[in-house]
Each structure stands twice: as structure tokens, then as C-alpha cells.
Amino acid sequence: MLNHRFLPLSLAAIATLAACALVPNTSLEEARGSYAAAQTDPQVVKLAAGELYQAGEALNKANDAWSKREETARVDQLAYLAKQRVAIAQETVRQKEAEMAAASAGAERDKIRLEARTAEADAAQRNAAASQRIAEASQRSAEASQLVSEASQRQSEASQRQAQNAEARSRQLEGQLKELDARKTARGLVITLGDVLFDTNKAQLKPGGMRGVQKLADVLKEYPQRSVLIEGFTDSTGSKIHNQELSDRRANAVQTALLDAGIGADRIGTVGYGVTYPVASNATAEGRQMNRRVEIIVSGESEPIASR
Amino acid sequence: MKNVSKYPWCRALSGIGFAAAVMAGCASVPAPTEQVAVAKAAVANAAGAGGPEFASVEMRTAQEKLDGANQAMAAQDYERALWLADQAQVDAQLAVARAHSARAQQTANALQEDSRVLREELNRKNR
Numbered sequence: 001m002l003n004h005r006f007l008p009l010s011l012a013a014i015a016t017l018a019a020c021a022l023v024p025n026t027s028l029e030e031a032r033g034s035y036a037a038a039q040t041d042p043q044v045v046k047l048a049a050g051e052l053y054q055a056g057e058a059l060n061k062a063n064d065a066w067s068k069r070e071e072t073a074r075v076d077q078l079a080y081l082a083k084q085r086v087a088i089a090q091e092t093v094r095q096k097e098a099e100m101a102a103a104s105a106g107a108e109r110d111k112i113r114l115e116a117r118t119a120e121a122d123a124a125q126r127n128a129a130a131s132q133r134i135a136e137a138s139q140r141s142a143e144a145s146q147l148v149s150e151a152s153q154r155q156s157e158a159s160q161r162q163a164q165n166a167e168a169r170s171r172q173l174e175g176q177l178k179e180l181d182a183r184k185t186a187r188g189l190v191i192t193l194g195d196v197l198f199d200t201n202k203a204q205l206k207p208g209g210m211r212g213v214q215k216l217a218d219v220l221k222e223y224p225q226r227s228v229l230i231e232g233f234t235d236s237t238g239s240k241i242h243n244q245e246l247s248d249r250r251a252n253a254v255q256t257a258l259l260d261a262g263i264g265a266d267r268i269g270t271v272g273y274g275v276t277y278p279v280a281s282n283a284t285a286e287g288r289q290m291n292r293r294v295e296i297i298v299s300g301e302s303e304p305i306a307s308r
Numbered sequence: 309m310k311n312v313s314k315y316p317w318c319r320a321l322s323g324i325g326f327a328a329a330v331m332a333g334c335a336s337v338p339a340p341t342e343q344v345a346v347a348k349a350a351v352a353n354a355a356g357a358g359g360p361e362f363a364s365v366e367m368r369t370a371q372e373k374l375d376g377a378n379q380a381m382a383a384q385d386y387e388r389a390l391w392l393a394d395q396a397q398v399d400a401q402l403a404v405a406r407a408h409s410a411r412a413q414q415t416a417n418a419l420q421e422d423s424r425v426l427r428e429e430l431n432r433k434n435r
Contacts, residue, residue, distance in 0.1 A: 051405075077391050084398040091405035098412035105419035112426040119430060 027079035028066055034086045035059050041093070048092040055085035166301050169223065176219045177298070180212055187306050188297045191216060193254065195292035203249035205257060213254055216296065217261030227267040229297045229305045230254045235288035236275045248272030250294050269305075277308065340390035344377050347393040350400035354407070363406035370399035 035055055038044045044052055062078035174182065174189060182189040197209030205213065220226060232247030251270040258268055280287035299305045351374050359367040373396035380389035 073391075077394070081394060081398050084395075084402050088398075088402050088405045091402065091409050095405065095409035095412045098409060098416045102412060102416035102419050105416055105423055109419055109423045109426060112423055112430060116426060116430045116433075119433060123433070 025066055025072060025075045025079065027076045027083070028062055031059055031062060031079040031082040031086070034083055038086050038089055041090075043093050043097070044089055047096040048089040051085065051089035051092045055082060055089050058082035058085045169301070173219065173223055173226070173298070176222075177216070180215055182298070185297075188299050191296040191298070193294040193296065195289050198250060198253075198292075198294075201246070203246065203253040205253055210257060213257040214261055216298075217258050217263050220258070220263050220267070220298075223301075225301045227269070227299045227305070228258070228263075229269040229271065229299070230258075231277075231295045231297070231308075232270070232272040233277055233279075233291060233293050233295070234275055235278070235291040236282040237288060240274060244272055244274035246272075247274050254294055254296065273308075337386045337390065339381065339384075339386050340377075340393055341381075343390055343393040343397070344374075344381060347374050347377060347396040347400070350397045350404075354400040354403040357404045358407035358411060359400070359403035361407070362410035363403040366399050366403035366406060370396045370403055373399060 038052055038055065058078065059082040062075060062082050065078050066075045174184065177189055177191060180191045182191045184190075191212070193205075193209055193212060197206050197212065198204065199206060216228075220228065230251040232249070232251035234243035234247050236243070248270075249272075251272050255268050255270045259265060275282075275291075278287075278291040279293070280290040282288050282291060297305050347370075351370050354363070354367060354370060359370075373392045377389045377392035377396060380386070380392060
């Protein structure tokens with residue numbers, strides 16, 4: 001009888017308990033979720049082990065209260081505390097990570113400062129080396145200028161000496177040709193072989209003429225840079241053609257004599273002018289004799305003989 | 309007979325017992341003076357650790373809950389006082405943790421910025 005009376009009550013209690021077991025607590029579920037996430041985070045396990053342990057303890061209390069079917073408000077309270085403990089653990093991880101980042105950033109900054117100082121020192125050294133190189137380069141440049149200036153000095157002295165030598169040689173040549181009655185003209189030294197040195201109306205040189213030409217050849221051998229131009233002239237007696245031919249042949253005769261004396265053909269030019277370019281009047285015998293002549297022009301050392 | 313006469317007494321006794329248990333349940337919550345003091349200290353600590361600056365939300369809820377706990381103490385609602393004091397304490401601790409983490413992050417950022425500026429300067433000089 002007693003048993004029967006209590007049976008419905010027991011059933012009701014069981015039903016109530018079963019109903020309770022079926023309704024989960026959302027706060028607790030939330031706390032469990034965040035704790036599980038923290039627990040599987042290796043950073044939390046490593047950096048906030050203490051805080052994670054406290055969170056676990058708090059969650060255990062909440063679970064305990066829930067499994068003992070304590071009031072929802074009580075379970076909620078404990079779940080809230082557990083959830084906040086998990087948040088503290090996670091915040092602690094962030095703090096530790098930031099501290100490590102700060103430590104490594106500090107080390108990095110020190111390293112860069114050292115690099116900066118090293119770079120400054122290197123730059124100073126490079127600057128010094130560059131200045132040294134610039135100084136050396138300008139020294140070399142100055143030395144080079146000095147050398148150039150000395151060379152140009154020497155060159156100018158050499159040209160001066162050369163000019164002096166040339167002038168000396170010219171004077172010497174003039175002296176040597178004096179006995180041939182050489183005259184100094186704008187075209188060069190001019191030696192005149194008079195009519196008397198040729199056979200009358202012929203191109204054959206007389207022995208006196210030959211001696212003069214031989215003397216000229218000797219001098220020319222001493223001055224290999226000089227060449228000669230042989231110009232033949234006649235007076236106006238006789239035909240122009242005859243006179244032209246005679247002047248040609250007389251000039252050629254002198255050339256032949258020079259060639260025979262060993263002067264190179266390339267150094268001798270000839271031209272016959274016939275009756276042109278008289279030096280005196282053809283009206284008198286004296287004048288005509290002066291006009292019958294061969295002129296030998298000796299060139300300078302470098303410049304060719306200007307033509308008439 | 310004996311059983312029948314005994315039963316109502318028993319029921320009355322159990323009724324009284326239940327009531328006593330309920331009364332005891334209420335009366336068994338002593339004034340959570342210690343927990344409120346701990347919560348107060350935790351909130352003060354958080355306020356000093358930069359909580360208002362770096363964790364204003366947690367800081368405000370902690371302060372509100374501490375105020376609530378004090379009011380509940382005054383109203384002799386000790387269960388509520390305990391409940392709010394515990395929450396205020398953990399909220400204040402979270403505020404401290406957030407402040408510490410934010411401070412550390414600031415330091416790290418500043419150092420990283422220093423490094424970046426230095427590096428930039430160095431690169432500019434080397435160019």
C-alpha cells in the first residue's frame with residue numbers, strides 16, 4: 001500500500017529528471033566550447049597553462065553543478081566565470097606573444113642600430129678612401145700636365161732649334177754658293193750661267209760652265225732636301241722657235257751635267273722660256289748677251305720653287 | 309493503527325523539515341564580505357593597470373557588478389551579492405589581462421616602428 005502510494009511520485013520525479021537531462025544549458029555549452037577551443041590551441045597550452053588550468057577548474061564546477069541539476073541561475077553563473085577564465089587565458093596568450101614580439105623587435109632594432117653604426121663607419125672609411133683617390137688622381141693629373149707642358153716646351157725648343165738649324169744651313173748654303181754668284185731672291189737662291197759659259201748659239205757647256213755646275217752638284221749633295229729648277233732664256237735674235245729650242249736644250253744640258261754629277265732626276269726640273277723674261281734690252285749687244293742665260297733656282301728646305 | 313497514527317506525524321515532521329531546509333538554504337548563505345572585498349580589490353587593481361584605457365567594456369561591467377554586489381549586501385541579498393562579486397572579480401581580472409596584452413602590443417608596435425624607421429634611414433644612407 002505504501003509502495004503504491006509512492007509510485008506515481010517516483011515516476012513524476014524520474015520524468016522531471018529526464019526532462020531536465022534533455023534540456024542543455026546554453027551558457028554552459030558556450031563555456032565548454034570556448035574551453036575546448038583554448039585547450040586545443042597549442043599557444044594557450046604553452047603560454048597560459050596556469051590560466052587554462054583555472055578555466056578548467058571553473059568549468060568543472062559548472063559541469064558539476066549542472067550534472068547535480070542545480071538551479072539554472074547557479075549553472076549560468078559558474079559557466080560565466082569559466083567563460084571569462086578562458087578569455088583571460090586567451091588574453092594572456094596575446095600578452096605573451098606581444099611581449100615576445102617586442103623582445104624580438106627590440107633585438108632587431110639593436111641589430112639595425114649596430115648595422116647603422118657599422119655602415120656609418122664604412123661610409124666614413126669609403127669617403128676617406130675616395131678623397132684619397134681623388135687627391136691621387138689630381139696629383140697624377142698635375143704630373144701629367146707637367147709632363148705635357150715639359151714635352152711641349154721640349155717640342156718648342158726642338159722646333160726653335162730646328163728653325164735655327166735650318167736658317168744656319170741656309171746661310172751656309174748661301175756661303176757655299178757665293179763663288180757661283182748666287183743671288184737671294186723671293187723664289188730662292190738663283191745662280192745665273194751667262195752666255196759666255198756656252199758655245200755660241202749651242203747648248204754645249206764650256207769647261208768654265210762645267211766647273212760651275214760641278215760645284216753646284218757638290219753643294220746639292222750636302223743638302224739633299226733641296227732641289228733645283230733650271231730655266232733657259234735667249235735674246236730676241238732669230239726665230240722664236242729656234243730660241244725656244246735653244247733655251248730648252250741649254251736648260252737640258254745643265255740638267256744632264258747635274259745628272260752626270262750624281263744628282264737625282266727627281267731633284268731637277270727644267271723649263272725653256274725662249275725670248276720671254278728678258279733681264280735687259282735686246283736693242284744693244286750688251287743687253288742681248290745678258291738675256292742669253294741659264295738661271296738655276298735652288299729651292300728652300302721644304303717649300304717647292306714658285307713658278308714664274 | 310500504530311502505522312496510521314504514526315504517518316501524519318511523520319508527514320508533519322517532514323513538512324517542517326522541508327521548510328527548515330528551505331530556510332536553512334537561505335540562511336546558509338553567509339554575508340560574502342570576503343568575496344566582495346576581493347572583487348573590490350580586483351576592480352581597483354584593474355583600474356590601476358590601465359583597464360579603463362585598454363578594456364573599457366570589461367572595466368565598466370566589473371564596476372557595475374561591484375556596485376550591484378554592494379547594493380545587494382546592503383539589502384542583505386547575500387546570494388546575489390556573492391554572485392555579482394564573483395563576476396566582478398573575474399571581469400576585473402579579464403580587464404587586467406586585456407590591458408597587459410594591449411600594453412605589450414603597443415610596446416611591440418613601437419619597437420617594430422623604430423626598427424622600420426631605422427631600417428629606412430639606413431637604406432637611404434646606403435643609397
